[in-house]
Amino acid sequence: xxxxxxxxxxxxxxxxxxxxxxxxxxxxxxxxxxxxxxxxxxxxxxxxxxxxxxxxxxxxxxxxxxxxxxxxxxxxxxxxxxxxxxxxxxxxxxxxxxxxxxxxxxxxxxxxxxxxxxxxxxxxxxxxxxxxxxxxxxxxxxxxxxxxxxxxxxxxxxxxxxxxxxxxxxxxxxxxxxxxxxxxxxxxxxxxxxxxxxxxxxxxxxx
Numbered sequence: 001x002x003x004x005x006x007x008x009x010x011x012x013x014x015x016x017x018x019x020x021x022x023x024x025x026x027x028x029x030x031x032x033x034x035x036x037x038x039x040x041x042x043x044x045x046x047x048x049x050x051x052x053x054x055x056x057x058x059x060x061x062x063x064x065x066x067x068x069x070x071x072x073x074x075x076x077x078x079x080x081x082x083x084x085x086x087x088x089x090x091x092x093x094x095x096x097x098x099x100x101x102x103x104x105x106x107x108x109x110x111x112x113x114x115x116x117x118x119x120x121x122x123x124x125x126x127x128x129x130x131x132x133x134x135x136x137x138x139x140x141x142x143x144x145x146x147x148x149x150x151x152x153x154x155x156x157x158x159x160x161x162x163x164x165x166x167x168x169x170x171x172x173x174x175x176x177x178x179x180x181x182x183x184x185x186x187x188x189x190x191x192x193x194x195x196x197x198x199x200x201x202x203x204x205x206x207x
Contacts, residue, residue, distance in 0.1 A: 002099055003082040003202030004032050005052040006185065008110065010195050014176065014186070024176055025191040027108075027201060029097040029183050033073045034089050038081070047083040050095070051076030053198075078198055086203075098180050105204035107171045110193035114165035124158045168192045172204050 006027040013023050030052050038047035049067075053076060057065070060075040068075050072092050089095065100106065120126040121139050129137030141160065145153040170192060177186040185201065193199060 001082060001084050001203055001205075002086050002103070003050075003080075003200060004029050004095060004097070004099060005050055005078050005080050006030075006199050006201050007053070008191050008193050008195060008197050008199050009184075011190065022176065022188060023190075024186045024188055025173075027185045027187065027191065027199060029185050029201065031183070032095045033071060033076065034091050034093045034095070035067050035071045035073070035076070035079060037089075037091060038083075045083060046085070047081050048085045048089060049079060049081050051079045053077040080200060082202065096180060097178055097183050097185050100175055100185060100201070100203075101178050101180075103175055103203055105172050105174055105207040106187060107169055107202050107204050108173055108187065108191045109167065109169045109200040109202075110191060110197055112164045112166055112168050112192045113194055115163040117161065118163040119160045120158060123160065123163045126158075172207050 006029040009026040009028050011023060011025050013021050015021055032050040032052045034048055035051045036049040038045055038049070040046055051068070051071075051073070055075045055077040057075055060068070065075060070091070087095070087099065115122070119139055120141050121128050126141075128139050129135055129142075131138060144157055144159065170189070173187040173189050173191070175185065175187055177184075179186075191199060
């Protein structure tokens, strides 16, 4: 597995060789620094800890600041652990967007946009009631439990509530372009999260 920390800049469109329009998402991947390594002998598993996007030293507490001093790098805003990293690297090494130069498909993890408190039609796709005169049931939940047995509502019943703001993954996005000079990665389709939101880009697990 290969992965880097990036930042979603927004969506645009490009044209392929035959003139077909392709919607793409532009992800900025600043250089990622190897902050620490996990080893099977010490931690029981193999992984690397990457940090990206410089942070103010005043915003970093002492325990976390010690990790950056040990790695010999400036404080970073984001720290992410990637397990079973395929690339050999040492603490203090810098990884750039060139890591995906030969990769065709990637998975992108982000935090979806928060929608606030929403009803069942928008949140779960319920059909709702008839829009006819005298119906009195249009966008409501409807029946949610039985009376005699079991005389309660089962856990996990779909209801109105907070929507969005959750970690989600979009798989098998095709890599269209890697711009090493501008630290940009162009992938097909949409990526979860808001503009300027942080995302994790890794090689696709299913392709």
